[in-house]
Structures are given as structure tokens and as C-alpha cells.
Amino acid sequence: MAATGASGTTTVRYGGMREHVRALTVVLADGRVIRTGSLAAKSSSGLDLTHLFVGSEGTLGIFTELWVRIWGIPEATLAARAEFKTVDQAVAAATAIIGAGVPVVRLELVDAPFFQYINAYAHTAFALSPTLLLEFRGSRLGARADLAAAKDLVMEEGCTVFQEVEDAARQGEMWAARHSAAFAFMAAHPGLGHLATDVCVPISKLGEAVGRAKAALAELRMEGAILGHVGDGNFHVSLAVNPNDPADLARAEALSGRLVDHALSVQGTCTGEHGVGIGKRRYQDREHGPSLAVMRSMKALLDPKGILNPGKLVDAESETAGR
């Protein structure tokens, strides 16, 4: 399960979707129907099965009901754009905002090339600069104070244009543009497939991780555009690959593998939100070490015949190929 907000972007203040799931009804492999969790805001009763099932990619059971926490619409929702000369500056600014504890609700990085694709695809006219997109929610005064604090921090990191996005219609346009990024990328690369990396690192290591991504792109002579839920330390490099060209696929895998190598070296994760499926099974052993055997024993306990989404997530097959 992708730990992203309702609109597919980071919700730093409120956490990922995982934290908002209170209870589940799950059908197990042997036909038993169980209910996990409760509707209370907290509990110390029993073992926490809810979080074990959430993110299990259908390998432990089938969810037939789930209960999620909901949030009211706040008095004020403010948004802003912050342009920079370099991605490094934008990442430094994002790191400063999180480090200072400013309660930003969305904090998205969109690198310059993406705005070329988006402008062409959505007929917009965004500046072709690495840009942070920010959202603040709360009381009118509180959200305004948070926006002002974030502005101070980004200006210190070299922001060249800081623009508050005033009304709801313009905010909607900005987030729609952000959400069209993957489609715009694909439209700009007809006939090619879209492969996105997905590491997530501690926020203090984000600048280093993005720097390594750029260096790897240059070294491997690949074109790629960076887009990130930077408030979470999670970013993607979008790559256009020819799915029929083994060399192209291999380069893309090499790039992804380098980013995973770095993420794991700083105790991050090989996938922030896209999941493991088959493609990242090869990193499970390295990321989880002896925990992987425990995960596998849980899978064997709940699905001894291997009938639930076989071959995915912690399945033993070929997991060490990436070592």
C-alpha cells in the first residue's frame, strides 16, 4: 500500500495511509474471516495484526472491509510554489522545513524537465525550474504563520521565486499539474515505457541521495527526471525505457540498484510507496536481513499452500539475485 495522501502526494503532518487504518476485516487463506484492530484511537489489547496486514500486498489475506480515520476540512488551506536554480537547493530547502518542524501538509519536489512535459501536456506555463510545491492547513492565522516560516527557510536556501497560490481554483490547477506529471512524462516519450525508482531515506540523507541519483544519470548517460515526496525523504527518478531493449532495461535496473544501495547503506528502504511485488523482491534479503526469515514464517503460517498472490513480496524465489 502506498503511504501517500488522498491526492497521491505527501501528507507530512498527518503521516501515511498506514497510520490511518484502524481496523480490517480479512479473509484468510483457509477461509477464516477475522477482524483486526478496533475503532478506538489507541489500544494496548492483543497483538497489532492490522499493521502486519496493511502493506502485505495481498499475500497474507484478502481485505473485505477497512475502517480509516477521517479528518475534518480545516478553516484554511494555503499553498505556495518555490522556484530554485538547482535541485540541490530545493532539497536543502525541503530538508530545512522538515528539520525545523514546520507543519507542512504537502511538500513536493518537481524537477525542471517535468515542467516541460507538464506544460506541453496540460497547456500550462510553469517556469522551467526545480520547484517545491507546498501546502499548509489549519486555522487561518496558523496556516499563514506556517507558510511564512517556510518562506523564510526557503529564501535562505536560495529560492529565486516564492509565490503564494491564493485561491482554491489556482491551488487545484497546481496540484492537478503535479498529479499529471507521470502522464505528461509518458506523453513526452511515445513508444517508451515509464520506469520509476522509489527509494526513501532518512530526511537528513535526502540531499546525498538525490545527488547520487543525478551523478548516476550522468554516468549511465540516461535521461531522467526527479520528482519527490521530499517531506518524507521519498523521491522518484522517472526513466523512459524501451521495454524491448535489454540493454535499456539493464541500465534502468542498474540506476535503480545504485539508489537502493545508497538507501540501504543509510538505513532507508528500497521502496517508499510503490511496493515490492516481483521487481524489488531481490532486495528483501539485504534490506531485512534475519527479519526476512521471520516474515517468511508468518507467510507460511497464514498461507501454507501459497495461494495468496504467490511469488510476491517475501516469496523466497530469486530474492538474492540483487545481492
Add this chain to the structure above:
Amino acid sequence: MAATGASGTTTVRYGGMREHVRALTVVLADGRVIRTGSLAAKSSSGLDLTHLFVGSEGTLGIFTELWVRIWGIPEATLAARAEFKTVDQAVAAATAIIGAGVPVVRLELVDAPFFQYINAYAHTAFALSPTLLLEFRGSRLGARADLAAAKDLVMEEGCTVFQEVEDAARQGEMWAARHSAAFAFMAAHPGLGHLATDVCVPISKLGEAVGRAKAALAELRMEGAILGHVGDGNFHVSLAVNPNDPADLARAEALSGRLVDHALSVQGTCTGEHGVGIGKRRYQDREHGPSLAVMRSMKALLDPKGILNPGKLVDAESETAGR
């Protein structure tokens, strides 16, 4: 593990301790040492073992290291006291604050009798009224706006005295008084033991739950004082019991059982933060239903010889006594 803030009170905005644990080192029953989780803010890799271990009361493994998320000190920390004529009004006010989404960091209910005990114990002079204690954090303007919004809501619910607690020293006194409540209760009942109930219900059912607690106290002719992390829907009834008097203990258990009956009927939990141990094992079957068998199979998988904190939490012995 109690899902409370660093100072033992509710942290509504930031959630319980569970959500702040990012990674664990755990020694398993067979001697294996595993590391769960990562230091990234989010991950979709593997199965979430961290949350399975947190709150397992030492029955699945022994934690030797843990990594927690930390938060910076905000620009402003504001606090307030709100006095009411009745506990019902105080609970209605707390429910209104949470329902409106005002980001209160601590929201504690202390019933009138507790202030008698606290004043005698700590030489303070708090009014003998059901009182909400509130804390707000953030930017100066934001925290002030949140406090003002909460004040509007509590006044509508019949608050008789609303007092902002201005400086850090006075705030410290107020929270110290709150934290001394259990000691003050024990000092006021020399020779008796202190038994506290601990249900947690959906916030919409909190008024009903507290009303039932009061009705049960009256019917069973028991003296008890209510204290609650009401922002979470979690409250305690403190009871003074003679540990050598089986009738006294039975009445206390009967009261606790009635509160659990109600909590489970509204999909709450038998323990919000105190844990199961031995005393609430009897409710595990009723609360978790067919999930309990899954929890027990996890326990058997990880600790087949039953050497880790035996007889606690989901242990099979006598769990149906409370049905």
C-alpha cells in the same frame, strides 16, 4: 506499551508512542537477533514486524534497541484550564474540540474529586470542578488561534471558567499536578490499593462511556474518580480497594467489566494504554474473536516453548473467564 506522550498524557496531534517507533532490534526466543523497520519516514518493503512487536508485552521477543522519531521544540507552547459544572459538560467540550479538528496536543479531563486529593497532596489550590487541561503547540500565531478556537467550543458547552496558563513555570505546575494525580489518590486512601479502569472508545461514544461509568459507581455504591486522556477517547476510573477484601475486589472487577462490556459493544478496546498482562486476558477472546487464534499462532511460531513472559497477553489460560 502505553500510547501516551513523553509526559504521560495524551498527544492527540502527534499520536501515541507506537506511531513514533521506526525500528527495533529484537532478540527472539531461539536466540536470533533481528532488526525490524528502517529509519525512513515510510516504507512499503517487506511485512511490518515493528508494529507486531510494539505492545506485545515481552511475549514475542526482547527489545535491545529502538529508534524513535523525535520532534523539535516548537516556537510556542500554550496551555489552558477549562472548568465545568459537570463531567458530562467537560466530556462534551472535549468531544467538540476533537470533532472540529482543532490540533490540541494534550487534552486531559480531571474530575473534581481528584483536585481535592491533589490540593492536599501537592499543596495547590485548584478549584474543585471537573476540569479540562489543554495544550497547544506550533507557531505563536497558530497556537494562539488554536487556543481561541478551543475556547469558543468549550464556552458553548458550558465552561464556567476558562483560564489561559501563561508562562512555562505555571504550565509546569499544572502538568505536575496532573501527573501527581495517581500518587495523590493513593495518599488520600491510606492502606488501600489503587485500581484503575482503562477502556478506550471511539470519541463519539466517550460521553456515553463516562455516563455509564458514573451510573455504575452509583449503583455499586463505590467511590471513584474519573481522569481521562479524553482527546483519545481513553479514560480511567480510579478506585480505592482493600486488596484483602474479596468483596471489594469483586465490586471493582464488576465495575471494570461493565466498562469493558460497553467499550466492546461500541468497537472500542478493553485497554487503551495499561496493557493486558494477566488481568485483561479474560477479555481477549471477546475483543478479538477469531483474530485471537491468529495472535496465538504467531506467539507459538515465535516462542514455541513459551519462555517469553509466559501466561501474559494472548496466552490461552483462562481467557474466557470474562465471557
